[in-house]
Amino acid sequence: MILSGRGAFARATVSVLAVVTMLVACNDTFRFDDSAPLVSDLDAGGDESQATADGASSSCTSDATCGNLRCELTTGTCVPCLAEADCSGAHPHCDVTSHLCVECTAPTDCTSRETCDVTTHRCLDVCNDGDDPCPNPGFVCDITLHLCVECRSSANCAGASTGAICDVPIGRCVQCTGNAQCPPATPVCDRRSGRCVGCLTSAACSGGAQCDKVALSCR
Numbered sequence: 167m168i169l170s171g172r173g174a175f176a177r178a179t180v181s182v183l184a185v186v187t188m189l190v191a192c193n194d195t196f197r198f199d200d201s202a203p204l205v206s207d208l209d210a211g212g213d214e215s216q217a218t219a220d221g222a223s224s225s226c227t228s229d230a231t232c233g234n235l236r237c238e239l240t241t242g243t244c245v246p247c248l249a250e251a252d253c254s255g256a257h258p259h260c261d262v263t264s265h266l267c268v269e270c271t272a273p274t275d276c277t278s279r280e281t282c283d284v285t286t287h288r289c290l291d292v293c294n295d296g297d298d299p300c301p302n303p304g305f306v307c308d309i310t311l312h313l314c315v316e317c318r319s320s321a322n323c324a325g326a327s328t329g330a331i332c333d334v335p336i337g338r339c340v341q342c343t344g345n346a347q348c349p350p351a352t353p354v355c356d357r358r359s360g361r362c363v364g365c366l367t368s369a370a371c372s373g374g375a376q377c378d379k380v381a382l383s384c385r
Contacts, residue, residue: 233376235368238265244368246379257358261287266366267379268358281313283336286357290314290336305337313337329360356382 226237232244236252245265247253253260253267259275261268268287270276276289279301283290291300291314293307300307300314308315315337317323322339323330329341340360342348348355348362354370356363364383368376371384378385 232368235376235379236265244376246367246377259287264366266358286333286336286360288336288338288358308337311335311337331360333360354382 225242226232226244227239227242229235229237231237235244235246236248237243238245238248243265247260247265247267248262250258250260257267257269259268259271260266261271266287270282270287270289273280273282276282279292280289281292282288291302291305292312293300293309293314294312295309296307298307302314302316305314305316307313308318313336316326317332317337317339318334320330320332323332326339328339331340331343331347332338333340333343338360342355342360342362343357345353345355352362352364354363354366355361356366364381365371365377366382368384371377375384377383
């Protein structure tokens with residue numbers, strides 16, 4: 167009986183080895199470990215392609231595909247402006263680097279008592295010393311910056327209608343100085359105004375939506 171049991175065990179072992187041999191012959195990537203991918207390369211490629219398509223919702227070949235925006239042909243991106251003629255109102259100048267309409271791109275875009283901040287593209291009131299009056303109520307002359315400021319730290323912005331964060335380099339109270347300070351509903355920080363908005367360009371929109379450059383929201 168013992169020999170008979172061993173014979174059965176031997177036959178079972180041979181059967182298992184035969185199955186393994188067949189599987190290896192059919193697919194040379196067969197393995198027993200759990201390091202194999204849970205999806206095939208084709209499935210992964212499909213997901214990646216969809217993600218790329220969603221991220222490139224602003225892809226364009228002409229202005230006709232951009233609604234009320236312009237098509238920047240080099241990158242195939244819908245943008246608010248390519249030239250000064252695309253801008254008006256409170257933001258009459260085109261920053262050709264970001265393709266956003268801004269208040270100024272150079273000091274000559276501002277009055278003689280203002281300068282243009284190159285980061286926020288705002289016209290800021292300039293001053294010489296502490297006795298130099300500032301035109302806006304609540305602003306004082308920062309003699310280091312030679313700018314009229316309303317804050318030197320966020321502690322000065324408590325209760326400010328424009329925001330509780332001090333944009334220290336320009337001395338203005340704002341909602342944000344970066345995207346990390348914005349909520350999911352309005353995830354983009356518009357440095358031109360210091361406000362959190364839905365988008366500045368269509369690259370921030372998904373699902374084929376475009377950025378409304380007036381409302382600054384995806385539509």
